[in-house]
Amino acid sequence: MLKESTLTPASAIYRQVVPAGDYWMHTVKAGQIFRIVDSEGNQAADTLFYSAADPSEHYSAADTIREQGNVYLGVGTKLISQDGKAMLEIVADTVGRHDTLGGACATESNTVRYALEKKTMHACRDSYLLALAENGHFGLSKRDLAHNINFFMNVPITPEGGLTFADGVSGPGRYVEMRAEMDVIVLISNCPQLNNPCNGYNPTPIEVMVWDKA
Amino acid sequence: MSGVLYEDVLPGGKHWSMVLKRGVALKLIDKEGGANVGMLLYNPANLLERYNAPDTLKCQHTFKLTRGNCLYSDMGRIFCSIVEDSVGWHDTACGNTTKAMVAKRWGLKSYQDHRNGWTQNGHDSFLVEGGKYGLGRRDLAANVNWFSKVAVADDGSLAFDPVNSKAGDYLTLRFEMDTLVLLHTCPHPLNPAAEYPRKPIMYQLLKAEKVMEDDYCRTYRPENGRGFENNRIYHLCCGGEA
Numbered sequence: 001m002l003k004e005s006t007l008t009p010a011s012a013i014y015r016q017v018v019p020a021g022d023y024w025m026h027t028v029k030a031g032q033i034f035r036i037v038d039s040e041g042n043q044a045a046d047t048l049f050y051s052a053a054d055p056s057e058h059y060s061a062a063d064t065i066r067e068q069g070n071v072y073l074g075v076g077t078k079l080i081s082q083d084g085k086a087m088l089e090i091v092a093d094t095v096g097r098h099d100t101l102g103g104a105c106a107t108e109s110n111t112v113r114y115a116l117e118k119k120t121m122h123a124c125r126d127s128y129l130l131a132l133a134e135n136g137h138f139g140l141s142k143r144d145l146a147h148n149i150n151f152f153m154n155v156p157i158t159p160e161g162g163l164t165f166a167d168g169v170s171g172p173g174r175y176v177e178m179r180a181e182m183d184v185i186v187l188i189s190n191c192p193q194l195n196n197p198c199n200g201y202n203p204t205p206i207e208v209m210v211w212d213k214a
Numbered sequence: 215m216s217g218v219l220y221e222d223v224l225p226g227g228k229h230w231s232m233v234l235k236r237g238v239a240l241k242l243i244d245k246e247g248g249a250n251v252g253m254l255l256y257n258p259a260n261l262l263e264r265y266n267a268p269d270t271l272k273c274q275h276t277f278k279l280t281r282g283n284c285l286y287s288d289m290g291r292i293f294c295s296i297v298e299d300s301v302g303w304h305d306t307a308c309g310n311t312t313k314a315m316v317a318k319r320w321g322l323k324s325y326q327d328h329r330n331g332w333t334q335n336g337h338d339s340f341l342v343e344g345g346k347y348g349l350g351r352r353d354l355a356a357n358v359n360w361f362s363k364v365a366v367a368d369d370g371s372l373a374f375d376p377v378n379s380k381a382g383d384y385l386t387l388r389f390e391m392d393t394l395v396l397l398h399t400c401p402h403p404l405n406p407a408a409e410y411p412r413k414p415i416m417y418q419l420l421k422a423e424k425v426m427e428d429d430y431c432r433t434y435r436p437e438n439g440r441g442f443e444n445n446r447i448y449h450l451c452c453g454g455e456a
Binding site: 056057058060061062063065066069070071072082083084097101102103104106107108109110111112113115116125142143144145146147155157158159161162163164165 | 261262266267268269271272273275276277278286288289290291303307308309310312314315337350351352353354355356357365366367368369370371372403404437440441443444
């Protein structure tokens with residue numbers, strides 16, 4: 001389901017462009033609206049959430065898809081923690097659906113998926129690990145790298161149990177917007193993957209925006 | 215696979231854990247039909263290396279697990295291969311029951327009142343077993359649910375199959391590296407049964423045959439050949455037999 005937001009970028013209290021291959025790690029307060037814009041289209045924003053009050057509570061892909069009874073994320077999806085609590089809810093979306101089964105790329109999984117020679121290519125997990133190292137005040141480490149959301153990414157599942165990485169359903173300027181239900185730490189890796197169509201073989205910037213609650 | 219080295223029964227709604235060495239096979243047998251075995255895997259030499267369901271699925275372009283599939287760690291290595299499977303579909307996307315979920319669906323039976331008949335849940339089971347090795351709630355990942363099938367319709371909606379596994383159905387995991395295995399026999403979180411399902415399994419330890427170049431799992435997908443190569447390099451680095 002597509003649903004446009006009523007909020008305008010001009011009224012955002014925060015805006016930041018995040019280049020591909022970089023991370024963005026910030027706290028979003030309960031009630032604030034958080035948007036990720038696929039500025040140039042077909043990008044993948046690999047995203048994790050932690051409770052700011054207790055960062056040992058993290059976003060859980062398995063709990064989220066099971067509780068909504070659907071593998072795809074979209075408007076109305078509550079993003080659930082491993083404690084079963086709603087961390088955020090998707091309130092606007094001009095893409096249609098987002099993936100949370102494909103996980104983040106890593107140098108090691110790249111060796112399996114593509115070739116052992118690809119092991120030194122930049123990957124989302126490297127960005128995550130740098131983010132955790134440079135933001136030690138959150139107290140997070142590799143063990144907290146749970147399975148993430150891939151906003152803007154299209155990973156269709158077939159009734160026979162197949163799974164593919166398909167060309168994106170997103171496009172330039174499309175966005176997804178969510179309302180924080182608790183204070184959350186947001187960790188995004190703007191995916192640097194050069195080996196598959198999740199970002200059209202062409203990693204591009206995203207923009208994040210935050211609005212205060214109305 | 216040679217003779218059974220050890221076997222035991224886990225009653226329904228229970229949990230256990232063990233470290234399985236490379237070259238050991240673990241056979242799980244559904245004794246009555248309708249069993250569910252939740253499982254998580256870690257490298258005992260580096261607990262930060264753990265079973266990664268997204269990598270496992272995307273590396274093999276599959277949503278279900280069956281014979282030929284390998285279970286990958288987040289480090290591009292194979293914990294174990296599914297060398298036998300009479301079931302055909304195992305879930306690794308739907309997670310665990312929690313205490314709250316069990317209370318809502320089936321009603322809680324406390325230990326005080328019901329002793330061994332209490333209604334244990336998968337989440338707490340993993341916390342208990344993981345805790346024995348220093349693992350906690352931060353370390354929980356998407357687990358496997360052996361014997362359980364959840365299909366996905368074109369619109370993405372999930373459907374639990376209540377007759378996926380029958381009495382006597384089985385699968386065998388061949389361990390390709392030393393692995394800490396956490397497991398429980400609590401119900402699948404989407405099981406709609408009216409009563410808390412309490413399904414026992416038998417598990418057997420066997421000595422696996424040497425993995426040949428033309429091994430079914432190794433050649434099941436080109437990615438698995440590279441996964442096995444990552445394992446070979448890992449064991450070389452450890453100074454062991456590659």
